[in-house]
Amino acid sequence: MDVEVENFLQSIYTMPGYGQAKPEATFRISGEAEPFEEVLSTYMTQIIPSGIQPASAAHLGYIPGGGIFASALADYLACITNEYAGVYYASPGAVTIEEEVLHWMKKLFGFPGDSVGNLTSGGSIANLIALTAARDQQQIKGAAINTSVIYMSTHTHHCMHKALRIIGLEDVVIRELKLDTRHRVDIKELSAQIETDLSQGLKPTVLIGAAGTTDTGAIDPLSEMADLCERHKMWFHVDGAYGGFFMLLDEVKPKLKGIERADSLVIDPHKGLFLPYGVGTVLVKSKEAVLHSHHYTANYMQDTLNPDVPMSPAELSPELTKHFRGLRVWLPLRVHGIEPFKACLEEKLLLTQYFREQLAERGFELGPEPELSVSYFWYPKETPETTDKFNRKLMQQIHADGDVFLSSTLIDDQFVIRMAILAFRTKKHTIDRALSMIDRCMDKIG
Numbered sequence: 024m025d026v027e028v029e030n031f032l033q034s035i036y037t038m039p040g041y042g043q044a045k046p047e048a049t050f051r052i053s054g055e056a057e058p059f060e061e062v063l064s065t066y067m068t069q070i071i072p073s074g075i076q077p078a079s080a081a082h083l084g085y086i087p088g089g090g091i092f093a094s095a096l097a098d099y100l101a102c103i104t105n106e107y108a109g110v111y112y113a114s115p116g117a118v119t120i121e122e123e124v125l126h127w128m129k130k131l132f133g134f135p136g137d138s139v140g141n142l143t144s145g146g147s148i149a150n151l152i153a154l155t156a157a158r159d160q161q162q163i164k165g166a167a168i169n170t171s172v173i174y175m176s177t178h179t180h181h182c183m184h185k186a187l188r189i190i191g192l193e194d195v196v197i198r199e200l201k202l203d204t205r206h207r208v209d210i211k212e213l214s215a216q217i218e219t220d221l222s223q224g225l226k227p228t229v230l231i232g233a234a235g236t237t238d239t240g241a242i243d244p245l246s247e248m249a250d251l252c253e254r255h256k257m258w259f260h261v262d263g264a265y266g267g268f269f270m271l272l273d274e275v276k277p278k279l280k281g282i283e284r285a286d287s288l289v290i291d292p293h294k295g296l297f298l299p300y301g302v303g304t305v306l307v308k309s310k311e312a313v314l315h316s317h318h319y320t321a322n323y324m325q326d327t328l329n330p331d332v333p334m335s336p337a338e339l340s341p342e343l344t345k346h347f348r349g350l351r352v353w354l355p356l357r358v359h360g361i362e363p364f365k366a367c368l369e370e371k372l373l374l375t376q377y378f379r380e381q382l383a384e385r386g387f388e389l390g391p392e393p394e395l396s397v398s399y400f401w402y403p404k405e406t407p408e409t410t411d412k413f414n415r416k417l418m419q420q421i422h423a424d425g426d427v428f429l430s431s432t433l434i435d436d437q438f439v440i441r442m443a444i445l446a447f448r449t450k451k452h453t454i455d456r457a458l459s460m461i462d463r464c465m466d467k468i469g
């Protein structure tokens with residue numbers, strides 16, 4: 024297998040970011056034993072070429088992943104030894120490593136040492152745990168559901184709506200706030216909405232802010248939002264799944280001021296720390312709020328419940344048995360140190376600027392000056408209708424080309440093409456490839 028992996032890694036800087044072909048194999052499980060080489064060959068030839076290449080340099084759509092090698096080794100080790108990371112009693116070492124990872128993040132984001140956290144499978148589950156804690160602390164239950172208000176923005180990630188439905192809050196009052204010209208929550212609008220709601224006998228309970236929205240990378244005015252939460256006793260949740268780890272950069276830190284005042288925070292190491300998919304993080308200041316839904320007792324687990332040992336991940340999450348995912352965060356941080364991570368994040372900010380400059384020279388219109396590494400652009404035509412049509416066609420052409428993967432979104436109902444630069448392998452030559460591809464696609468559609 025190491026030969027195949029080596030070959031894959033050799034081509035990773037040049038491979039296309041996207042392939043439209045569907046796999047030909049059916050991947051059927053026949054029940055017969057088959058040679059490993061044949062099964063491996065199916066993986067290499069059928070699974071890898073189709074769809075987006077998240078490990079490659081050329082994934083600039085949605086929010087790119089990464090997949091650093093040291094994490095793969097950590098996963099390999101974790102799987103071979105199969106440490107039981109759900110409960111302290113079963114693997115004090117594994118749980119202590121996960122605790123250390125969480126401790127490192129608490130320090131980074133200015134959360135107190137006695138806050139709690141959990142390494143989840145991703146940002147969506149992390150947000151689910153955070154909103155569950157918010158629900159329990161704010162006692163949003165029974166008759167209170169219909170009169171409790173949750174504030175978010177039109178660019179809040181859709182996993183928040185999913186989470187609210189899952190936790191029985193689909194009938195809560197949701198206010199989707201309009202945004203300012205830089206796609207951030209408008210504090211005046213928010214304050215006015217809170218006053219209106221109060222005057223109607225409703226109860227403001229939760230405010231969700233973004234440390235980097237998925238659509239545009241915008242950072243909400245977190246400090247002002249925290250002030251409002253204090254004044255109105257609302258739970259302040261910050262979703263930093265995409266943007267949180269830019270906190271590592273001194274020049275970005277001031278923009279994230281206020282994040283330390285959140286009651287709960289979500290960050291996604293499988294985005295901003297470039298790790299392979301499968302690890303998100305939630306930090307929550309109130310231990311009681313998280314325990315309310317997740318603590319447990321079971322007769323057959325009596326040996327594991329000991330108040331004198333550290334809390335177990337299983338007490339803070341819906342999961343019991345789980346992958347020892349802390350190791351894939353801990354090991355790279357130990358063997359690489361933090362500097363390469365910072366350098367890569369810094370590079371992504373510079374590449375975003377470079378991409379925008381080059382697009383502007385080509386006559387593209389650009390979204391507002393980005394705060395992080397997501398931005399958007401479109402090619403202007405005579406009317407809104409012809410502009411819309413042209414850019415949709417351009418997006419299709421870019422996907423058909425596939426050399427570098429970009430995705431699109433709607434901003435105030437306008438179709439725009441997004442660039443999201445976060446894969447650690449994305450370099451200046453990747454952006455040059457993207458520009459050549461755009462030139463090629465522009466020529467094709469005329």
Ligand SMILES: *Cc1c(COP(=O)(O)O)cnc(C)c1O
Nearest residue numbers: 086145146147180237262264265
């Ligand atoms: C990606 C993302 C999520 C969802 O996280 P997953 O890891 O994909 O489950 C939530 N919020 C924001 C802002 C995101 O960018």
